Amino acid sequence: GGAAMAAATPDGVVERGQEWALLLLLEGPDSGRTCRTAPSRRAWTKPLLVLLAAGLAAGLVLALRPRAAPLPSGGASGGGAAVELAARRRCCSWNGVDCGHGGRFCQTGEDACEQCKGTWGAFQDVCAWGHPAAPPLVDVWPYHGKVDLKVKVMSYNLEWWATGGAAAPEVIRYSSKDMPYDFMGFQECNDPWHVLWVGGLRHKYRAMHVKRGPAVDICMVWRNESWALLASGDRQVALDAKYGARFAMWGRFQHAETKETVFFMNHHGPLPLNSGGVGGGPAVAATLLSLIREQAKPGDAIVLVGDFNADGGSLTVRQLECKMSHVAWGDKYNGVDNVFANVAFRHINHGHGQTLYGGDSDHNALSVVIDLSPRGDPEEI
Structure with missing residues (x-):
C-alpha cells in the first residue's frame, strides 16, 4: 500500500499528498480509493487514461529522485578517484x-x-580541483625584487626521536661554508637551542619551538646578525587521523641593511602520505595559502618550507603550485620535503635547490638560495 510505495521512492520519504497522487495516477480513477459516482463513460477512455497516468507517474518519480552529490576529491592523491568540480x-x-x-x-x-x-x-584543471569543504585558493602576490639580496634557507626533518638532533649541526656546518643560512625550518625537532649549541651557532642565530601535542614539534631558526623578528605565530592547518593536529609556524623578518621583509613559514604535514589527512589535500593547500595571506604583508618575499608528507603528485603540492613557485623538493619518500616561494623560478640558484647528505635522519636536508634582487620584468608565478 502507501507505506510500500513511500519506501520505494529514492528519497525514502514522500509527502502524503504526493504519495496519494502517485497511487491515484498508477491505479486510475476507478481504483476504489475514491468514491465512484458513475461507471466509465466510454470503454476506449480507460487505456488512454492508463497511458497518461503512467507517463505522469514516471515524470513524478524522476522529479522526486535525489540528485547525486559531488564526491570529495581530497583523498584522490592517496589513491581515490579525483572528481572534477570545474x-x-x-x-x-x-x-x-x-x-x-x-x-x-x-x-x-x-x-x-x-x-x-x-x-x-x-x-x-588541477588548480580548480577540490571538494566542498575546502575554500577556494587565494592569490599570493608575486615578489618584485628591489635591492641586491640573496636569502639562503634550509628545510630538514631531524627525526629527533631516533637521532636526538645529532645529524643537524654537521649538515649545517659543511653546507654553510660558501654562504651562511638566513632561515632554517626543522620538523620533528624537540630542541633547536641544542642544535645551535652543538653547532657553535648560538651567538649567531635565534630560535623558536612549537610543541602542540604528540605530532607537533617544529622549529624555526634565523640569523639574528642580519634579520630582526617583526612578528610570529603558529596555527593548526591539518588533522592527522592517527597522530592528531598538524601545524604551521611562521615569522616575519626585516633585513638589517636593506630593510626588505621576508615571511618564512615552516610546516609538517599530515599522514598518510599524499592524503592531506582528514580534510584532504585541497583543504591543506587552501589553509596554508589563506594563512599566508592573513599574516604576511603585501611586498613581503614569502618562503614556505617543510616536510609536507606529500610529494609532487599530491593535490596538496599541486594546488600550492597554482599560487606559488615550487622551487625545490627532496629525494626521500618521493619528494615530500618541499620549498615554495612567491618568486619567479629564475630567482632560484642551483636549479631546484640542493639535497644535503650525511645526516642520520630518514630525511635529507634541503637547501635553497633565493635571489631577491631585480631580474628583468616580473614573471607570473
Whole structure:
C-alpha cells in the first residue's frame, strides 16, 4: 500500500499528498480509493487514461529522485578517484587525466606539447580541483625584487626521536661554508637551542619551538646578525587521523641593511602520505595559502618550507603550485620535503635547490638560495 510505495521512492520519504497522487495516477480513477459516482463513460477512455497516468507517474518519480552529490576529491592523491568540480580547459597532459603541472613552455600550444611528449586536449584543471569543504585558493602576490639580496634557507626533518638532533649541526656546518643560512625550518625537532649549541651557532642565530601535542614539534631558526623578528605565530592547518593536529609556524623578518621583509613559514604535514589527512589535500593547500595571506604583508618575499608528507603528485603540492613557485623538493619518500616561494623560478640558484647528505635522519636536508634582487620584468608565478 502507501507505506510500500513511500519506501520505494529514492528519497525514502514522500509527502502524503504526493504519495496519494502517485497511487491515484498508477491505479486510475476507478481504483476504489475514491468514491465512484458513475461507471466509465466510454470503454476506449480507460487505456488512454492508463497511458497518461503512467507517463505522469514516471515524470513524478524522476522529479522526486535525489540528485547525486559531488564526491570529495581530497583523498584522490592517496589513491581515490579525483572528481572534477570545474570546467575542463585545453592544455598539455602527461597522464591523460589533468593538466600537467610545471613546464610552462609545454602549455603554450599543441606543437609545444608534442615536443614535450605530452597529449594536447581538454583536461581537468588541477588548480580548480577540490571538494566542498575546502575554500577556494587565494592569490599570493608575486615578489618584485628591489635591492641586491640573496636569502639562503634550509628545510630538514631531524627525526629527533631516533637521532636526538645529532645529524643537524654537521649538515649545517659543511653546507654553510660558501654562504651562511638566513632561515632554517626543522620538523620533528624537540630542541633547536641544542642544535645551535652543538653547532657553535648560538651567538649567531635565534630560535623558536612549537610543541602542540604528540605530532607537533617544529622549529624555526634565523640569523639574528642580519634579520630582526617583526612578528610570529603558529596555527593548526591539518588533522592527522592517527597522530592528531598538524601545524604551521611562521615569522616575519626585516633585513638589517636593506630593510626588505621576508615571511618564512615552516610546516609538517599530515599522514598518510599524499592524503592531506582528514580534510584532504585541497583543504591543506587552501589553509596554508589563506594563512599566508592573513599574516604576511603585501611586498613581503614569502618562503614556505617543510616536510609536507606529500610529494609532487599530491593535490596538496599541486594546488600550492597554482599560487606559488615550487622551487625545490627532496629525494626521500618521493619528494615530500618541499620549498615554495612567491618568486619567479629564475630567482632560484642551483636549479631546484640542493639535497644535503650525511645526516642520520630518514630525511635529507634541503637547501635553497633565493635571489631577491631585480631580474628583468616580473614573471607570473
